[in-house]
Amino acid sequence: MTTTAPFPDPGPLDLHAAPPLRWGVVGTGEIAGDFTDALHAHTAQRVVAVTSRTTDRAEAFGRQHGVDGAWTDAHAMAAEVDVVYVATPHSRHHDDALAAITAGTPVLVEKPMATSVAETESLAAAARAHGVLVAEAMWTRYLPHSVVLARLLADGALGDVRLADAAVGWQVDLGSGGRMLDPALGGGALLDMGVYALWFAHFAVGHPVSVTAGGTVRPDGVDLDAAAVLVGAGGALATAATTLRATTDGRAGITGTRGSVRFDDHVVFPAGFTLTRDGRESSWQDPTRLRGRDGLAHEGAAIARLVADGVTDSPVHGLEDSLALARTVEAVRAQLTVVG
Numbered sequence: 001m002t003t004t005a006p007f008p009d010p011g012p013l014d015l016h017a018a019p020p021l022r023w024g025v026v027g028t029g030e031i032a033g034d035f036t037d038a039l040h041a042h043t044a045q046r047v048v049a050v051t052s053r054t055t056d057r058a059e060a061f062g063r064q065h066g067v068d069g070a071w072t073d074a075h076a077m078a079a080e081v082d083v084v085y086v087a088t089p090h091s092r093h094h095d096d097a098l099a100a101i102t103a104g105t106p107v108l109v110e111k112p113m114a115t116s117v118a119e120t121e122s123l124a125a126a127a128r129a130h131g132v133l134v135a136e137a138m139w140t141r142y143l144p145h146s147v148v149l150a151r152l153l154a155d156g157a158l159g160d161v162r163l164a165d166a167a168v169g170w171q172v173d174l175g176s177g178g179r180m181l182d183p184a185l186g187g188g189a190l191l192d193m194g195v196y197a198l199w200f201a202h203f204a205v206g207h208p209v210s211v212t213a214g215g216t217v218r219p220d221g222v223d224l225d226a227a228a229v230l231v232g233a234g235g236a237l238a239t240a241a242t243t244l245r246a247t248t249d250g251r252a253g254i255t256g257t258r259g260s261v262r263f264d265d266h267v268v269f270p271a272g273f274t275l276t277r278d279g280r281e282s283s284w285q286d287p288t289r290l291r292g293r294d295g296l297a298h299e300g301a302a303i304a305r306l307v308a309d310g311v312t313d314s315p316v317h318g319l320e321d322s323l324a325l326a327r328t329v330e331a332v333r334a335q336l337t338v339v340g
Contacts, residue, residue: 007275007284008151010144018301019308020044024069024077024105026051026096027087028061029179031110034293035085035300036065042290042297045304047085051077078103083307085137085300086110089179090186094119097134101126106133106307108299112195112329113322115186120326124319133306135314136322138199139299140268144286146203149254149261149273150316153204157275159258161236164204166197166252166267169225169243180244181222188223190329194242196268197252198228198328201240204254205232207324213332216339224339228332270295 012018023039025032025047032050039045049069052058058070071077074096078084084100084107086093094114100107101123113136114120127134140146152158170193172180179185180192190198202208208230215226225243232238241248250266259277269292272285290297306314313319 007282008148008155010287011147012301012305013144013288015043015297015301018043018045018304020046021082021304021307022049023047023300024049024051024071024081024084024100025067025087026074026077026084026100027089027092027110028052028057029087029089032085032087033061033065035087035296036067038294038296039300040066042294043301043304045300049077049081074099075103078105078107081105083108083133083303090115090191091184094123097123098126101130101132101134104130104132106303108135108137108303110137111139111199112136112186112191112326114326115191117323117326117330120323124323127312127319131312133303133312133314134319135303135306136317136325137299138195138317138321139296140196140199141203141317142299142302143270143295144288144298145263145267145271145273145284148284150203152261152275153254157259157277158254158256158261160234161204161232161254161256163236163255164201164238164253166200166239166250167241167248168193168197168250168268169241169246169248171247172244174224174244183221188217188221189225189242189244190223190333193244194223194226194240194332195325195329197240197242198230198332199325200252200267201228201230201238202321202325202328205230205236205238206234207232207321208238208328209233211328211331213335215332215336217333217336219338219340223333223336226332226336228328230328269293
């Protein structure tokens with residue numbers, strides 16, 4: 001039986017109400033363009049500068065996405081804007097984020113924050129030393145469905161969480177080359193797709209006390225697929241899986257002693273979910289019209305509020321969360337089997 005039921009407040013939905021800030025973007029790839037377009041279309045935020053390795057690439061990005069300032073020096077650009085978004089390949093995240101931090105400018109770093117625990121620790125230490133906000137761009141955590149679900153969990157609506165599951169993967173042509181398959185750029189399933197599934201596992205059961213995993217990695221270091229079981233401090237179990245060799249539906253779920261939640265669509269993007277309690281199903285649907293990567297606007301508006309308020313660590317996905325996630329990624333990677 002399906003019913004409607006009151007759900008927690010999804011948080012601020014008027015994204016134009018967030019304090020308008022001047023953003024600088026480092027990188028000119030697909031996610032940089034999507035983030036810029038989402039901000040310009042759905043918020044009062046404005047990207048006013050972009051940094052690339054060459055002026056030509058920066059200017060081309062600016063023409064396509066309505067950005068006037070073209071730079072080749074990330075540190076110099078950071079000093080001229082209110083907040084920086086780092087959208088370069090994974091292997092560049094540490095150095096490009098550090099350029100903004102040392103300029104004293106808050107920075108949103110595309111996930112994963114860095115390619116190793118050591119680099120993530122370095123950025124966390126620099127953020128604290130310079131007293132600026134440094135946040136991992138785990139944009140799914142800022143979507144309305146995550147806000148509502150986090151409050152349901154905090155309120156005990158599901159009881160004690162016992163199980164959670166998420167599988168995130170998109171099929172990639174293994175003969176195509178490119179960033180996703182380049183070990184020098186942090187290629188592989190884990191850092192690009194698997195980080196979402198592992199984040200959801202953390203979200204559901206907390207920072208894990210143990211991680212058991214299996215999967216495959218090529219001799220060049222590019223992981224092809226992986227599955228992990230995470231055990232939370234209270235004994236709850238979460239499974240997280242990822243692959244480059246198939247496309248998953250991303251319909252994650254959480255089961256507790258009083259009820260369960262199952263997503264109606266891909267958990268990474270704006271989606272609804274079904275809450276089941278006492279044999280009754282209640283449907284929650286995203287009240288916004290944003291779909292797909294337009295949902296990046298929620299993250300941008302949320303970070304703008306934090307920056308305007310002088311907050312130096314995200315209250316929903318902070319530095320300790322990024323460090324815990326990096327440790328889980330490394331633990332999974334260490335257990336994969338090398339294949340020829």
